[in-house]
Amino acid sequence: xxxxxxxxxxxxxxxxxxxxxxxxxxxxxxxxxxxxxxxxxxxxxxxxxxxxxxxxxxxxxxxxxxxxxxxxxxxxxxxxxxxxxxxxxxxxxxxxxxxxxxxxxxxxxxxxxxxxxxxxxxxxxxxxxxxxxxxxxxxxxxxxxxxxxxxxxxxxxxxxxxxxxxxxxxxxxxx
Amino acid sequence: xxxxxxxxxxxxxxxxxxxxxxxxxxxxxxxxxxxxxxxxxxxxxxxxxxxxxxxxxxxxxxxxxxxxxxxxxxxxxxxxxxxxxxxxxxxxxxxxxxxxxxxxxxxxxxxxxxxxxxxxxxxxxxxxxxxxxxxxxxxxxxxxxxxxxxxxxxxxxxxxxxxxxxxxxxxxxxxxxxxxxxxxxxxxxxxxxxxxxxxxxxxxxxxxxxxxxxxxxxxxxxxxxxxxxxxxxxxxxxxxxxxxxxxxxxxxxxxxxxxxxxxxxxxxxxxxxxxxxxxxxxxxxxxxxxxxxxxxxxxxxxxxxxxxxxxxxxxxxxxxxxxxxxxxxxxxxxxxxxxxxxxxxxxxxxxxxxxxxxxxxxxxxxxxxxxxxxxxxxxxxxxxxxxxxxxxxxxxxxxxxxxxxxxxxxxxxxxxxxxxxxxxxxxxxxxxxxxxxxxxxxxxxxxxxxxxxxxx
Numbered sequence: 001x002x003x004x005x006x007x008x009x010x011x012x013x014x015x016x017x018x019x020x021x022x023x024x025x026x027x028x029x030x031x032x033x034x035x036x037x038x039x040x041x042x043x044x045x046x047x048x049x050x051x052x053x054x055x056x057x058x059x060x061x062x063x064x065x066x067x068x069x070x071x072x073x074x075x076x077x078x079x080x081x082x083x084x085x086x087x088x089x090x091x092x093x094x095x096x097x098x099x100x101x102x103x104x105x106x107x108x109x110x111x112x113x114x115x116x117x118x119x120x121x122x123x124x125x126x127x128x129x130x131x132x133x134x135x136x137x138x139x140x141x142x143x144x145x146x147x148x149x150x151x152x153x154x155x156x157x158x159x160x161x162x163x164x165x166x167x168x169x170x171x172x173x174x175x
Numbered sequence: 176x177x178x179x180x181x182x183x184x185x186x187x188x189x190x191x192x193x194x195x196x197x198x199x200x201x202x203x204x205x206x207x208x209x210x211x212x213x214x215x216x217x218x219x220x221x222x223x224x225x226x227x228x229x230x231x232x233x234x235x236x237x238x239x240x241x242x243x244x245x246x247x248x249x250x251x252x253x254x255x256x257x258x259x260x261x262x263x264x265x266x267x268x269x270x271x272x273x274x275x276x277x278x279x280x281x282x283x284x285x286x287x288x289x290x291x292x293x294x295x296x297x298x299x300x301x302x303x304x305x306x307x308x309x310x311x312x313x314x315x316x317x318x319x320x321x322x323x324x325x326x327x328x329x330x331x332x333x334x335x336x337x338x339x340x341x342x343x344x345x346x347x348x349x350x351x352x353x354x355x356x357x358x359x360x361x362x363x364x365x366x367x368x369x370x371x372x373x374x375x376x377x378x379x380x381x382x383x384x385x386x387x388x389x390x391x392x393x394x395x396x397x398x399x400x401x402x403x404x405x406x407x408x409x410x411x412x413x414x415x416x417x418x419x420x421x422x423x424x425x426x427x428x429x430x431x432x433x434x435x436x437x438x439x440x441x442x443x444x445x446x447x448x449x450x451x452x453x454x455x456x457x458x459x460x461x462x463x464x465x466x467x468x469x470x471x472x473x474x475x476x477x478x479x480x481x482x483x484x485x486x487x488x489x490x491x492x493x494x495x496x497x498x499x500x501x502x503x504x505x506x507x508x509x510x511x512x513x514x515x516x517x518x519x520x521x522x523x524x525x526x527x528x529x530x531x532x533x534x535x536x537x538x539x540x541x542x543x544x545x546x547x548x549x550x551x552x553x554x555x556x557x558x559x560x561x562x563x564x565x566x567x568x569x570x571x572x573x574x575x576x577x578x579x580x581x582x583x584x585x586x587x588x589x590x591x592x593x594x595x596x597x598x599x600x601x602x603x604x605x606x607x608x609x610x611x612x613x614x615x616x617x618x619x620x621x622x623x624x625x626x627x628x629x630x631x
Contacts, residue, residue: 006625100537105585
């Protein structure tokens, strides 16, 4: 399963991830052309920043993705092999139910001609997503492992993160 | 039920009544656990798994008919599901674990799921024909008479034909709730002027507050359409060919009209269990426990047909929305296949867009801090930009929200409601447009940012 890990303590808020994401999702794929000639290219990664605190967040590609459940058109699906949650922009009708249920707030409205939900597609044609590849301080880390249960080798900071392994927020299903 | 001529199949394991959100989700979830058993889906619909919320998108022309299906055409084959269209279940025998269909077939089940959804409310209104004869409204809804409901694909197809065939430029919608406004959205996009007749004092009175209603009302009125509040239809008149041509409002005013959509609401369709000798209990919706099991052994129910647990009011009630139907379907399926999973409840939420204004409402969004002591409300309002955001808080926890015009990141509030997060320290920012994860209480924020994900 593919996964991007956020290391907020390393993020300096430079927003390069947003720029590379926009270029990646532009028509020209050229930075200057994209920013000068193409309008309103949406970054699918979002940097949040207050003072010295910042982090970049994009779709978490949830195991039990609420956006997939809420999608009325069948556009939002989870690939069972890769774990990637993807929105088929041709199927999406722009009802914004996914925006309504995503607890991370990482799905955006693309109200250009295609009128569809816009979200991280994991740069599926790239080995490593561009936001991760171009982060100058490894504040985003990528893992692609067959073992969906084990994130341990890529991510061992659980002790520093009280929320990460807490059951407090998993009160829905005794699965 | 052993009459001659009735064919009997005795091998079936899982039988699902209903082929929409809950039924399909249940079948998929059963198949993930149980690769071998037979799964049969029975539906009275003649179309495969079309998405009911998309029928207004089809009506407005935004969506082609072939895109109305929410699962690929290969879905049933891939999951080895025996889908039987145009098959109505006439009765269920919980003791014999069988059901009878209108195809004269007796089907035995190991586990049964009732996920047949809801049906439209038809108010008691008199329809008077050209000879002065009176008929009830519920008996006069047909493809040619100009009076429609709008809950199935057939309704939408017939309505579209009627609009095109009669070059309709004006129409009336009875009901200014979410269903009425979804229909209105489609009509307005087709350039049809509307009279929207609403019983209460404002549109969307159940799920939106006064300010949000006003934003929507002013946008609709810009199109030359009218919203008639505190109003209802008293009598409907049809001409020689049986077609609607005018109606009379309660206040005596008569309006000529060639097309009326009755969109007052929907309610759980429990007619299917009427013959179950009280074994499957229903009270304005089928009663289920937290495992989605009905009061009868081996019979489960999910989706718009049930009363489900509202985590905000603590009551069981009908909350007919797609995301909950899917969730309940998944949970019912798991339990039916032997994996105990409980449903912890949900709450109302909906997303609509009226003429370019997206609006999301969730939870107890109607409450106001000026009216109820224990409630606090935080608002951002920009009339010019038609932006309105209101967050409702009780005991330092978010219990509802309305976002109009600026809906970005709405789900963060759903997360705060579901997870009952204490937001005492962040109230000042909570309604602002730039409110984000970074402002959330640290434990919850860390859980979202560095945690492995969330279950909603």
